[in-house]
Amino acid sequence: xxxxxxxxxxxxxxxxxxxxxxxxxxxxxxxxxxxxxxxxxxxxxxxxxxxxxxxxxxxxxxxxxxxxxxxxxxxxxxxxxxxxxxxxxxxxxxxxxxxxxxxxxxxxxxxxxxxxxxxxxxxxxxxxxxxxxxxxxxxxxxxxxxxxxxxxxxxxxxxxxxxxxxxxxxxxxxxxxxxxxxxxxxxxxxxxxxxxxxxxxxxxxxxxxxxxxxxxxxxxxxxxxxxxxxxxxxxxxxxxxxxxxxxxxxxxxxxxxxxxxxxxxxxxxxxxxxxxxxxxxxxx
Amino acid sequence: xxxxxxxxxxxxxxxxxxxxxxxxxxxxxxxxxxxxxxxxxxxxxxxxxxxxxxxxxxxxxxxxxxxxxxxxxxxxxxxxxxxxxxxxxxxxxxxxxxxxxxxxxxxxxxxxxxxxxxxxxxxxxxxxxxxxxxxxxxxxxxxxxxxxxxxxxxxxxxxxxxxxxxxxxxxxxxxxxxxxxxxxxxxxxxxxxxxxxxxxxxxxxxxxxxxxxxxxxxxxxxxxxxxxxxxxxxxxxxxxxxxxxxxxxxxxxxxxxxxxxxxxxxxxxxxxxxxxxxxxxxxx
Numbered sequence: 001x002x003x004x005x006x007x008x009x010x011x012x013x014x015x016x017x018x019x020x021x022x023x024x025x026x027x028x029x030x031x032x033x034x035x036x037x038x039x040x041x042x043x044x045x046x047x048x049x050x051x052x053x054x055x056x057x058x059x060x061x062x063x064x065x066x067x068x069x070x071x072x073x074x075x076x077x078x079x080x081x082x083x084x085x086x087x088x089x090x091x092x093x094x095x096x097x098x099x100x101x102x103x104x105x106x107x108x109x110x111x112x113x114x115x116x117x118x119x120x121x122x123x124x125x126x127x128x129x130x131x132x133x134x135x136x137x138x139x140x141x142x143x144x145x146x147x148x149x150x151x152x153x154x155x156x157x158x159x160x161x162x163x164x165x166x167x168x169x170x171x172x173x174x175x176x177x178x179x180x181x182x183x184x185x186x187x188x189x190x191x192x193x194x195x196x197x198x199x200x201x202x203x204x205x206x207x208x209x210x211x212x213x214x215x216x217x218x219x220x221x222x223x224x225x226x227x228x229x230x231x232x233x234x235x236x237x238x239x240x241x242x243x244x245x246x247x248x249x250x251x252x253x254x255x256x257x258x259x260x261x262x263x264x265x266x267x268x269x270x271x272x273x274x275x276x277x278x279x280x281x282x283x284x
Numbered sequence: 285x286x287x288x289x290x291x292x293x294x295x296x297x298x299x300x301x302x303x304x305x306x307x308x309x310x311x312x313x314x315x316x317x318x319x320x321x322x323x324x325x326x327x328x329x330x331x332x333x334x335x336x337x338x339x340x341x342x343x344x345x346x347x348x349x350x351x352x353x354x355x356x357x358x359x360x361x362x363x364x365x366x367x368x369x370x371x372x373x374x375x376x377x378x379x380x381x382x383x384x385x386x387x388x389x390x391x392x393x394x395x396x397x398x399x400x401x402x403x404x405x406x407x408x409x410x411x412x413x414x415x416x417x418x419x420x421x422x423x424x425x426x427x428x429x430x431x432x433x434x435x436x437x438x439x440x441x442x443x444x445x446x447x448x449x450x451x452x453x454x455x456x457x458x459x460x461x462x463x464x465x466x467x468x469x470x471x472x473x474x475x476x477x478x479x480x481x482x483x484x485x486x487x488x489x490x491x492x493x494x495x496x497x498x499x500x501x502x503x504x505x506x507x508x509x510x511x512x513x514x515x516x517x518x519x520x521x522x523x524x525x526x527x528x529x530x531x532x533x534x535x536x537x538x539x540x541x542x543x544x545x546x547x548x549x550x551x552x553x554x555x556x557x558x559x560x561x562x563x564x565x566x567x568x
Contacts, residue, residue: 006300012323018296039296193507221505221513221556223477228512229505263554270551272505272543
């Protein structure tokens with residue numbers, strides 16, 4: 001009989017899918033890592049039973065965490081990724097020729113090692129000499145390194161356990177300090193459809209607004225993440241994601257994506273009324 | 285032990301949720317109707333085991349099927365709803381004072397009767413003298429009645445069984461004939477995340493473009509529908525959903541919604557690249 005996995009969104013709901021084969025399991029100092037093969041999503045990486053990466057639709061999350069900020073900044077030269085061990089975000093950052101260096105600080109080396117075996121399409125970018133991997137705690141790294149980044153992307157797991165600190169104001173303040181005077185921070189910010197997470201989104205939004213003049217939350221449809229709708233928050237010291245310059249860069253760029261495009265760069269920032277009731281962007 | 289229901293999106297995936305209580309079951313000539321109480325979504329109506337309506341988030345589908353067209357048309361006087369037996373769409377149409385008459389043609393009287401018992405917040409609008417219910421086959425109704433509607437909304441179940449005909453060109457041609465010379469047709473159009481359904485969406489889009497000069501597909505995030513992203517297609521004889529008039533009406537309207545707003549009126553029509561690869565709106 002076929003085995004099914006349920007990716008819980010609450011104790012009483014979740015996304016269920018058939019597991020054709022359990023390919024790998026191992027427990028790192030931080031979490032249990034499983035790789036399963038599925039009919040609908042291809043290979044899937046689970047961290048402590050929570051769906052993180054799929055062959056079939058990883059592009060939505062990774063494009064949407066990275067591209068809106070990469071196109072908003074006129075010259076993203078030095079980029080820092082916190083988390084992102086599967087390298088899907090890193091691969092999309094390196095698509096931009098203006099990027100000269102990307103430092104990725106992932107806490108769990110085993111995630112990257114497993115990704116190399118099961119998601120080689122994501123980790124192939126590690127051959128790029130512009131990529132530098134550090135396996136360490138991102139929070140501690142940022143406390144010690146204020147190196148002048150153009151862009152910081154926070155590609156974290158959910159706000160529990162070792163990742164909880166990546167959703168706190170102290171961490172955002174360290175990010176602010178590590179950015180150049182025109183830098184941009186962009187974080188993954190969970191699903192507004194889950195009531196507890198919408199409260200967290202609102203708190204994060206307030207914290208970011210206390211630090212950055214421009215805070216622009218935006219959304220993407222991710223079928224394999226909780227409730228199918230995912231939020232990101234861009235916090236920018238100078239640049240607006242809606243300036244004519246952004247769209248001029250987009251029309252000139254010779255990059256093709258599977259989800260992101262110029263229409264999405266504008267539309268992703270439109271918030272449904274139930275989200276607008278909880279958070280107010282500083283830029284509309 | 286708690287009982288769970290799985291709303292299948294394919295034979296190998298679906299949305300699972302705990303059923304706290306099974307409140308009602310009955311089989312009509314068309315389908316089995318179940319009402320269950322859930323922790324996450326409140327009361328839920330299932331038709332042949334497929335989730336149709338929830339207390340918690342029915343507003344997204346019903347607002348997004350109705351409001352973009354209602355605000356696009358300068359004076360939606362006579363409206364026809366095909367399907368929509370739960371009356372959630374009807375309730376949102378009647379919010380507009382310009383609407384003088386709404387005829388709803390639902391094939392299954394039992395759906396409306398059950399909705400009266402379990403979703404009275406949706407059926408309360410039946411007291412409105414502008415609402416007229418006909419329990420009949422919508423396809424046959426439109427073949428016989430070419431009455432000059434301003435707006436036709438197709439609020440159907442999935443394209444199987446008795447609802448399959450509501451996704452065919454013949455039916456759209458009858459809708460076209462039943463609309464005034466400046467009328468608008470808007471249909472629910474399934475989830476682009478499900479590969480077979482994306483093919484259907486593309487076919488429907490081609491059929492609509494062969495009949496209407498303006499065909500504008502758009503999206504909404506519906507956490508309880510297949511894969512969390514839902515498509516609608518607006519087919520219009522004259523009016524554009526992006527004209528300044530539309531936004532002027534929106535800014536003057538004293539209506540408040542839970543999902544829909546002026547930003548969404550624009551942004552919902554932005555299509556991710558994987559959808560753009562399959563369909564081309566006649567209006568961008």
